[in-house]
Amino acid sequence: xxxxxxxxxxxxxxxxxxxxxxxxxxxxxxxxxxxxxxxxxxxxxxxxxxxxxxxxxxxxxxxxxxxxxxxxxxxxxxxxxxxxxxxxxxxxxxx
Numbered sequence: 398x399x400x401x402x403x404x405x406x407x408x409x410x411x412x413x414x415x416x417x418x419x420x421x422x423x424x425x426x427x428x429x430x431x432x433x434x435x436x437x438x439x440x441x442x443x444x445x446x447x448x449x450x451x452x453x454x455x456x457x458x459x460x461x462x463x464x465x466x467x468x469x470x471x472x473x474x475x476x477x478x479x480x481x482x483x484x485x486x487x488x489x490x491x492x
Contacts, residue, residue, distance in 0.1 A: 438479060450483045 413423035
């Protein structure tokens with residue numbers, strides 16, 4: 398059986414205990430980090446967290462796909478997505 402994922406509130410509680418700050422302060426720091434990541438991805442196209450990885454904005458071109466239910470060809474429009482690349486240090490730490 399797979400282990401359960403850590404929820405945001407569990408993460409906030411753990412961080413507040415580690416840092417010796419209130420849960421509210423820990424939550425504000427977490428939210429600030431998320432805001433910074435989104436702003437940097439929008440501005441520069443990437444956000445690097447040394448030792449963890451990198452979020453990169455990618456443009457996917459339009460393409461033809463297939464409806465799996467009917468087999469009919471469909472046009473999939475171009476869109477922008479965010480990809481995460483894991484840092485080597487993170488890979489080494491968990492493998």
